Amino acid sequence: MVGVVACSSMSSIKALWETRIKRGREEEEQRRTTSRGGTTGRLSVRVWEDRAVLARLKEKLQMEDGRLVLRIEQEEWKILPGCLIQFIQAQEWQIHRTGLLKIPHFISSFQNLLVLDLSRNAVAEVPKQIGTLTRLRELLLSYNRIQFVPEELSGCESLERLELAMNRNLNELPDQLRNLTRLQHLDLSMNDFSLLPDCVVAMPGLQWLDMGGNRLQLLPDDIHRMEKLHTLWLQRNELEKLPVNISRMASLDTLVLSSNRLRDIPSLMEDMTNLRFVNFRDNPLTMDVTLPPRKKVAEDDEDDREMFGREFMQMYIQEARKRSYAVLNMHCVNQIDEDSADK
Template sequence: MSSCRITLSMVNMAKVMYTGVSQIRAMWESRISKQKVRQQREQERKARSAIERLRAEWHTHVDIAAVKKKVTRDESHVALRVEGEDWRALPQSLQDMVDLNELRVLNSRLHVLPRFVANFQRLQTLDLSKNCLQELPKEIGLLKGLQQLLLSYNQLRRIPEELGDCESLERLDLSSNNSLEELPYQLSSLKKLVLLDLSVNKFSSVPIAVLRMSGLQWLDMSKNRLHELPQDIDRLERVETMLLHHNSIRYLPLALSDMGELRTLVVSADHLVQVPTVLYKLPHLKILDMRENRLQEMRTTKQTSPPPLNKRLQVVDAEQEDMGKEFMTSYFQDLQKRETSPEYTTVVSLSLQLG
């Protein structure tokens, strides 16, 4: 009886040992299988990576080849113009072209201007119009020889203060970015700036930096949110052309009469109700455009007030678009003879071509 029990116990032990070995074997086989799967996936990943590297190298090669085809050389001037590509970012292959004098990448969906733009120390013109740029790298300020920076039709929300270090800048176009509201004061260092275009943005006032740009000759702030001009607008003593149409300006400051170089003033489609009569004294003024305003008839307590000016000027405007300065002079002299010469006159739909 006891021998039967021993035999049965040994059989059970054998079963347990067999079961244990089977489980261990299954566990190891599972681990080995998983390891093989991992190894296979790793090999596939490396293969894909190698293919991607080859593809990237090929694209880089293609980029370099394509870019070099677009480079033009005229004596000592090296220029690259690209338009209508789907770059989104400047290719890395571009950073070695340090001899570029002119770089134009237009309508190419650029979202980022890389920091290596600082490599282009010979750059004089940078035109990135009609892209999707939202900001500029601070390295832009390292381009000491840059003369033209054209960034119209982008999505810029702010301008880095380092741009004020571009001491050679003569033309700056920030038009049609739609969201710009201010310029950093550091841009007042741009003493060589001649042309500034800030049109189609959200400026509610003329930036202080602009009033400090002593070399400025051409200023466009049309289609913004201007309600008034600063009383010290005459700081811009060299400005010849000032475009302020499609804003909400109600009055023009008398300081305009001290802008002796002013030749063209456009304030059409604003909210003007009064205009300084002293504007006619500006020695070089040739074009004064005040069309599409709501200039009120002059209100005065004197009984000798002149007839409604809008009627008089509408007739002239209808019969003769090019009104000479003689008309302006005689018109204001007439007001003075009546002793009703106001500080402001009131004109409706007036466009002057002054001879």
């Protein structure tokens, strides 16, 4: 009987063990099935989200003046999704006030881009890939947080307009940018430049330059190398004097120098016959010059004379010359009197 009981007990234990193993296998299989279902569910959700984003972006595409433009205004897009690459035929990006943090590296895929306007965002960096956009004509990055411009930007050989205003901490440009031979319009205002970058002076096609609101203390002596420049904004800087060679800028017709620390005006600027508008307002100039009253003008003739403009500049130079002559004559008279006294 003892042997029978022992045998019966062993059979029961074996059956119980096999049951537990089978149950364990079933539970493991169920977990795997659930896991696969969860992954599939997550993938399905992700695909659905990507399709929704793509649909939103597609609504932002529109034809304007024969160009396919991606326009996003005042919506939150801190990061541009990778699915945007499906619209590489876009020729213009107009993305403003979205909180955009960076320009995606896949920007290099948009070889049809003519205009990239990301003004008024929070972009902190210009990627090197930007240099592959050889057809790009306008790059507008004002009112962002850019501190550094890569030398690769010089690869944008078709660039005509570059705006980097109000990036605050931007204070230098790579010398390679002198190779932007087609650049005509450059806005570097409201940054932290203390010197006019050498590459800017060397840009052969530059016509319009805004360096207002920086910390410029002097201008380069070879500023006349900017032969095609017709408009130069230098307001709100720390300039104490102007280089004599500024008078050799033959194409210059607009020069704004208000709110600096200028004490004098170079006499040779009197010969700048092409200079139509100049502004010396709010400078501690050595002499006080008041323009004479104008003759009464016809009622339909507007008196648009700028108090500290071109007429003021010419009168200031003439007055300075008269005073110099007077001082020289006085010196000569005194010298004659001294010589006579010695005899």
